[in-house]
Amino acid sequence: MPAPLILGISCHFHDAAAALVEGDTILAAIEEERFTRRKHDAEFPVEAIAYCMTQAPGGRRPDAVVVYEDPVLKLDRILASFADEYPGGGSDFRSALRSFVPKATTLPGLIEKALGPGLPMLSVRHHQAHAASAFFASPFDEAAILVIDGVGEWATCSIGSGSDKTLTLTREVRYPHSIGMLYSVFTSYCGFKVNSGEYKLMGLAPFGRARFADLFREHLIEVAADGSFKLDTSYFSFTVGQRMYTDKLVTLMGRPPRAEESRIDAFYADVAASIQEVTEELVLRLATEARRETGMRRLCMAGGVALNCVANGRLARAGIFDEIWVQPAASDAGGALGAALAVAMERSDEPRSRSRFGPQGGSYFGPGYADAEIATLLDELGLVAQHFVDPAERTRRVAASLAEGMVVGRFQGRTEFGPRSLGNRSILGDPRQADMQAKINLKIKFRESWRPFAPAVLAEQAGEIFDLVNHDPYMLFVANVRERLSVDLPADANGLDLIETVQQPRSNLPAITHVDYSARVQCVHRELNSGFWELLDAFRALTGCPVLVNTSFNVRGEPIVNTPSDAIRCFLATDIDVLDIGSSLVFKADNLRAAGEAQKLQGQYVLD
Amino acid sequence: MFSIEADPLTDCFVKVVASYPGTQLPPAPEGTFFAALPAGASTATDLPAGDLVERFLTVAASRGADVDRAVLTAAIEKCEQEPLVTQIMPFHYTIA
Numbered sequence: 272m273p274a275p276l277i278l279g280i281s282c283h284f285h286d287a288a289a290a291l292v293e294g295d296t297i298l299a300a301i302e303e304e305r306f307t308r309r310k311h312d313a314e315f316p317v318e319a320i321a322y323c324m325t326q327a328p329g330g331r332r333p334d335a336v337v338v339y340e341d342p343v344l345k346l347d348r349i350l351a352s353f354a355d356e357y358p359g360g361g362s363d364f365r366s367a368l369r370s371f372v373p374k375a376t377t378l379p380g381l382i383e384k385a386l387g388p389g390l391p392m393l394s395v396r397h398h399q400a401h402a403a404s405a406f407f408a409s410p411f412d413e414a415a416i417l418v419i420d421g422v423g424e425w426a427t428c429s430i431g432s433g434s435d436k437t438l439t440l441t442r443e444v445r446y447p448h449s450i451g452m453l454y455s456v457f458t459s460y461c462g463f464k465v466n467s468g469e470y471k472l473m474g475l476a477p478f479g480r481a482r483f484a485d486l487f488r489e490h491l492i493e494v495a496a497d498g499s500f501k502l503d504t505s506y507f508s509f510t511v512g513q514r515m516y517t518d519k520l521v522t523l524m525g526r527p528p529r530a531e532e533s534r535i536d537a538f539y540a541d542v543a544a545s546i547q548e549v550t551e552e553l554v555l556r557l558a559t560e561a562r563r564e565t566g567m568r569r570l571c572m573a574g575g576v577a578l579n580c581v582a583n584g585r586l587a588r589a590g591i592f593d594e595i596w597v598q599p600a601a602s603d604a605g606g607a608l609g610a611a612l613a614v615a616m617e618r619s620d621e622p623r624s625r626s627r628f629g630p631q632g633g634s635y636f637g638p639g640y641a642d643a644e645i646a647t648l649l650d651e652l653g654l655v656a657q658h659f660v661d662p663a664e665r666t667r668r669v670a671a672s673l674a675e676g677m678v679v680g681r682f683q684g685r686t687e688f689g690p691r692s693l694g695n696r697s698i699l700g701d702p703r704q705a706d707m708q709a710k711i712n713l714k715i716k717f718r719e720s721w722r723p724f725a726p727a728v729l730a731e732q733a734g735e736i737f738d739l740v741n742h743d744p745y746m747l748f749v750a751n752v753r754e755r756l757s758v759d760l761p762a763d764a765n766g767l768d769l770i771e772t773v774q775q776p777r778s779n780l781p782a783i784t785h786v787d788y789s790a791r792v793q794c795v796h797r798e799l800n801s802g803f804w805e806l807l808d809a810f811r812a813l814t815g816c817p818v819l820v821n822t823s824f825n826v827r828g829e830p831i832v833n834t835p836s837d838a839i840r841c842f843l844a845t846d847i848d849v850l851d852i853g854s855s856l857v858f859k860a861d862n863l864r865a866a867g868e869a870q871k872l873q874g875q876y877v878l879d
Numbered sequence: 880m881f882s883i884e885a886d887p888l889t890d891c892f893v894k895v896v897a898s899y900p901g902t903q904l905p906p907a908p909e910g911t912f913f914a915a916l917p918a919g920a921s922t923a924t925d926l927p928a929g930d931l932v933e934r935f936l937t938v939a940a941s942r943g944a945d946v947d948r949a950v951l952t953a954a955i956e957k958c959e960q961e962p963l964v965t966q967i968m969p970f971h972y973t974i975a
Binding site for chain 2: 439
């Protein structure tokens with residue numbers, strides 16, 4: 272009897288996605304935004320489902336479709352939230368119910384329309400799905416599990432454990448007491464968009480001092496000895512109004528919230544540093560409790576807060592657990608995968624698979640395209656391209672271009688599942704060049720010049736460059752650049768503003784070294800992505816440096832490129848110098864006319 | 880003429896939300912803000928298709944709420960006629 276074929280769906284919240292698993296083999300997983308080109312698209316994932324079903328063995332129909340989240344419990348939470356506000360909140364209640372009900376009641380019909388009638392439909396609780404995405408996709412036989420996010424139905428933080436095919440969550444902290452939402456409050460207060468600007472807040476934190484951390488501990492959050500916590504809700508407004516906090520919070524902070532896109536001064540950097548510090552403390556205390564409760568030596572994590580790679584790095588260094596594995600699609604997109612895996616493991620007669628990197632592998636579960644298809648497209652578009660029969664020769668040319676200071680767009684293999692580009696849909700650059708960070712930020716990504724970039728490094732040499740605890744392939748742990756590579760700052764470095772600060776090189780790899788000497792490291796393992804590993808190795812052979820800047824292949828406000836057409840459009844409309852796509856290389860210098868026309872057509876990017 | 884009673888959503892707000900238990904934490908052992916998960920919380924359940932109200936009433940009853948079925952049903956039926964809007968504003972993300 273074949274292993275159960277289960278389709279998981281996450282939608283109507285944010286980051287809609289679909290995933291198809293056969294037992295614990297992940298056949299496909301992809302966010303809907305990659306197809307629709309709408310960042311964080313929450314619509315029912317028609318395109319993602321259609322793609323996933325192309326990967327079904329022999330065109331087999333799924334044995335069940337599983338939706339991430341229980342709408343009954345969510346309705347309970349919505350009514351309870353408004354009960355807190357009653358008799359206020361009437362108009363917000365009307366909006367909320369009008370938004371929630373069509374989502375809850377139309378889902379079965381949408382599934383039937385996409386996949387035909389007669390399929391069993393199930394739902395898995397929000398945190399159960401996150402937990403399953405963390406444990407069943409990991410390489411661990413047994414592990415403690417920690418899920419931390421904004422909110423699902425009720426749970427905002429859950430603790431449990433997994434062993435073989437069994438996963439049990441035992442305790443939870445419930446809405447409105449939420450670490451994820453607390454972090455989002457300050458994301459918004461500091462002038463960034465909720466649900467997308469949290470990365471910016473984390474990136475801003477090292478510029479500041481955590482001078483408000485005690486204020487937050489004293490007024491905003493009470494933490495019990497077991498790490499569980501309670502917010503003082505008088506400072507927050509999660510249910511009604513136009514923002515997530517009350518005037519009381521603004522009074523406490525003593526300054527108005529920062530206007531979006533306005534200059535960032537030291538005050539807001541200090542706010543970011545403070546909430547980051549408090550968040551890290553909470554994560555450590557919860558992990559300590561998970562270790563105490565389960566007695567297990569390994570930890571799996573998921574939920575949006577698990578994407579806080581600075582907290583993850585601190586947790587890894589704390590040594591509470593021997594090993595930590597974080598689901599790379601830890602936010603709601605990963606709920607589709609977790610929902611599918613949860614049901615597949617319930618129904619499977621087969622033992623879980625065993626491998627060094629677990630079912631998640633390199634997290635390359637999206638569409639890929641044949642070299643011939645790409646070459647034909649380049650030809651049809653009239654682009655001058657060089658085609659290579661020998662992949663090694665192409666790799667050497669790309670490495671040489673990088674060593675000359677060129678920026679390369681790499682489009683190879685299957686698309687990554689999760690918010691990070693891991694080499695297959697990546698923009699790459701030479702990290703040794705002092706101006707590389709500003710060049711990619713301003714002329715290619717069109718984003719704020721202070722934002723840091725992550726390094727991809729040969730796994731074998733990662734420990735020589737970074738002070739690593741683990742060799743994570745998903746860019747989910749921050750580690751410091753080794754001291755021997757660090758550069759002393761000039762005596763007058765203190766007191767510089769944000770831009771001047773970031774322009775001071777911190778190491779011999781300035782483009783990937785953040786102002787606190789940290790880096791969000793992707794260790795590239797040959798068995799997970801041989802092509803990308805070989806490119807890094809070729810760059811190392813030329814330069815002695817086994818590291819490249821690796822950032823997602825997109826411009827600000829746009830989802831990561833998905834198709835060859837997306838990649839070509841992004842390449843032509845930006846200052847990327849070389850496009851490494853399939854078996855072809857396209858140089859900007861050979862295509863200046865096409866690039867000029869594309870740049871004229873490039874619309875205004877959407878602020879994220 | 881304006882009539883509150885004629886609007887199922889306002890009716891639901893006044894007759895259901897007003898008496899619904901809030902989000903206060905249930906009594907927990909001293910020294911913790913964790914709540915224990917109920918048995919069965921880890922198991923997948925059937926997706927409620929047409930029985931959202933029926934299943935919700937069971938959950939509500941378990942929380943000590945006596946919800947007027949007719950009022951809630953009318954509100955849900957009214958909302959079902961609304962277009963599906965998923966591109967929500969950030970300040971609503973906790974709700975929808």
